[in-house]
Amino acid sequence: MTVMLEIKNLHATVDGREILNGINLTIRTGEVHAIMGPNGSGKSTLSYVLAGRDGYMPTQGSVTFLGRDLLALDPAERAAAGIFLGFQYPVEIPGISTMNFLRTALNAVRKARGEAELSAADFLKLVREKAKTLDMDPEMLKRSVNVGFSGGEKKRNEMLQMAMLQPRLAILDETDSGLDIDALKVVSHGINALRGPERSLLMITHYQRLLDYVVPDVVHVLAKGRIVKTGGKELALELEREGYAPYVGEAA
């Protein structure tokens, strides 16, 4: 398997404070990785640094994505290159329908990839089909992006965007938070539908329960801005039983 993402000794600061201090991580094409860790360990910071958010400053190290220097690209270029970030707290955009947003995003990404824009008819067909697999009411697509959506609807909307944009690497930040068991099953189904030999996933989560439905190949423990342990799927179960305490101590 070829390497998709290679993070070497990555350090990053937020407001001058060092949050990541020396992350090393290699994700191969087709692999599903999970990063687990206590609050404040730097999980969300890692996802923002990879997606290129302003204010999340890499200070040392390198990130190579499909052979390119990821840190040199702006957020839209990273999206076009195939990075997708599923947000823990999806953002509201009043006045813009979900449908319009999806179409604008898809066409922007297609344009950057040198592909033609989808016709209105082809787009509609595609979005209806994807919405159906996520058990989403097409009426929801007419509502403004995330405005008045329940927690579950917001997360489904993230999955719908992912399904439409067909990224190479999806980073899912606490996608399971705020979901009841039925919603969790639907969202997991959405994630699994995207798994394939061409795509990789990086799931960030507190709890093991999402990993019952989306089974990872590799599990990492992140504590104090560093990966302190790496193992197979059984590591998640161990964490569930014993908590993060040992790792927090170890890193300190």
Added chain:
Amino acid sequence: MTAANPHETLEQITGDYKYGFVTDIESELAPKGLNEDIIRFISAKKGEPAWLLDWRLKAYRIWLKMTEPSWAKVSYPDIDFQDIHYYAAPKTGKDGPKSLDEVDPELLATYEKLGIPLKERGILAGVAVDAVFDSVSVATTFKDKLQEAGVIFSSISEAVKEHPELVKKYLGSVVPYSDNFYATLNSAVFTDGTFVYVPKGVRCPMELSTYFRINEAKTGQFERTLIIADEGAYVSYLEGCTAPMRDENQLHAAVVELIALDDAEIKYSTVQNWYPGDKQGRGGIYNFVTKRGACRGRRSKISWTQVETGSAITWKYPSCILQGDHSVGEFYSVAVTNNYQQADTGTKMIHIGRNTRSTIVSKGISAGRGQNTYRGLVRMLSGAEGARNHTQCDSLLIGDACGAHTVPYIEVKNPTAQVEHEATTSKISDDQLFYCRQRGLSAEEAVALIVNGFCKDVMLHLPMEFAVEAQKLLGVSLEGSVG
């Protein structure tokens, strides 16, 4: 900055204003300056009857005693009213074009370039256009088809000749020649504009549109628009405006009067894209405009929709006088100020009749060092039994060097009247920008999208043909405001 080609330099500085070209066309200019002889010159050029010349001169004599208003939150150096040409017309060699075939091809090309084809085919096939170039109307399309329906759609100069009784009856009946400094100046020197009359019970079969273009340097544009919807009539009218990029300021002082009789409805939309000046605030149009509609008849309705993205300074308050019982006034506005633009805009809703209703939705967007003021008056007079108003006034800030101001005036003299005012101020959040950019939008596309969402309640009132263009315009106007 000096360079061999000043226009090229300006273009490099501003980059984004795509209508900034100058048409090289021979013009006839009145000498600079304003006096009674100039007014007589304009009137003679247009072959006007004596009553209209008198009207102009009366206005001029009043104007001499007036002072420029200073209450708006805008600042600019004194205007030298003697340093302006009050008349500029493309030379045609004849009295004027009789049909589109006689219009100078250079002019047709100009309007093509602006995306306003004056041929009666093409993308705007469902829209009749009157094109005003500097001081004169150069072409009006679809006249025959409109005539069949009984609709009069012509330049105001032509209407003065062909329908003097209508012009005499209604001109100045909503905005009198003594109204205010700029409207009075306009009354003295107005050169052309559009006239519309929709007879009783007629629903105008197509959108009507006037396209205003300032071309000549050192000129002012003073057009006058008069629209009358007779009993039970309906008309939708749209105006658009652009000007070349110049490093001087140019004055645009228009007057628009609307009259709606019993059960009539007028929908008036504006996409204002005069040259806004460069990024340092040099040049641009001073847009000092008086627009007012009279809902004279019962159950009449006047609806203003405006998208104001251009001009260095915008000073305008499209208003409704709700005289007829059960009449309705609406004002939907988007005003954008970027770089050093200033806008002081809003509306006046004067409720006179019983059960009159008005709705105001104002969306102000400030970026760069732009200053954006909403100024609105809702007045319920003592006879306005059961009248209602709802005002929604939202401001959006981009960056930390701009300003948004809201100045509502509310006067209620009838205890049964109801007035509601809601206002919000917000900023485009980093979260929203990052979310859009993570989905593949550039920073500028993201701003355009968020701003269009913010303005949706206004944009949906624009005629379909222009809504898409207006959305793009919003994005273009805000280029360079982030990142």
